[in-house]
Amino acid sequence: MAEIIIPGPAGRIEARYTEGPEENSPIALVLHTHPKAGGTMQDPVTISLYNLFESRGFSVMRFNFRGVGRSQGQFESGVGELSDAAYVLDYMESLTETPRYCWVAGYSFGAWICLQLLMRRPEIDGFLAVSPPANHYDLSFLAPCPASGLIVSGDNDKIASPQDIERALTKVRVQKGEVISRDVVPGANHFYQNKLDDLTELCAKYLDNSLMKAERERLGEI
Known part of the structure; x- marks a missing residue:
């Protein structure tokens, strides 16, 4: 894993990057939780998602949003942070020109940014x-959601309750052939205290x- 600095739209962006083992290794970008709630790329959930992709042979990156750690700039309530995420994804794609697959992941505020990025990047x-705070942010922009993915939360989450997420998803449509899967980690709160292994296993x-x-689709088996 390398510590890198990326020249971003609001100044430097502090990031961590692991290169995949192949020239066309899939890529994954992982986004952390709310900067104003102490969120950084060193959050345990964010690191667990990072390690998950790394262990599957992805080129994977996580970074600090503007104003966090050594990243320059100031918090911009999601607009600037989405710009950061898009910029870092561009940077990743410049490192791996023909990645086999491209995935994004996020936790809490980072999940909200992740879903917005998904709508902008075909x-x-x-x-x-993981635990998108549907009680704070509207998810109806996922209309239609262009790719399949998983939305997961803890059943004891008081910040991003399963009920709020389910209510938000009733307004969401998906493109033909794509599916938004839902799952819940039993006994987990918003921070997955003592439940991080369960979350990682599910993801x-x-x-x-x-x-x-x-892979089966790529090889024409289905």
């Missing part, structure tokens, strides 16, 4: 959105199944 093949199962299906 090259994204899949997503993992790993979804990612593995998705990659297996994508």
Whole structure:
């Protein structure tokens, strides 16, 4: 894993990057939780998602949004942070010109940014959105959602409750052939205290199944 500085739209962006083992390794971008709530790329959930993609042979990057850590700029309530994410994805694509797949993942505020990025970037093949705070942010912009992915939360989450997420998803449509999967980690709160392994296992199962299906489609088996 390399510590890198990227020249971003609001100044430098502090990031961590692991290069995949192949020239066309799939790529994944991981987005952290709310900067004003102490969120950084060093958050345990963010690191777990990063490690998950790394262990599957992805070129993977996580970074600090503007104004966090050594990243320059100031918090911009999502607009600037979405710009950061898009810029970093461009940077990743410049490092791997023909990635086999492109995934995005995010936790809490980062999940909200992840889903917005998904709507703007047609090259994204899949997503993992952990605990998007549907009670704070409207998800109806996912209309129609252009790629399949997983939205997961804890059943004891008081910040991004499963009920709020389910209510928000009633307004969401998906493109033909795409599916938004939902799952819940029993006993988990918003921070996945003592439940991080359960969350990682659930996300790993979804990612593995998705990659297996994508490979079979690529080889013309289905």
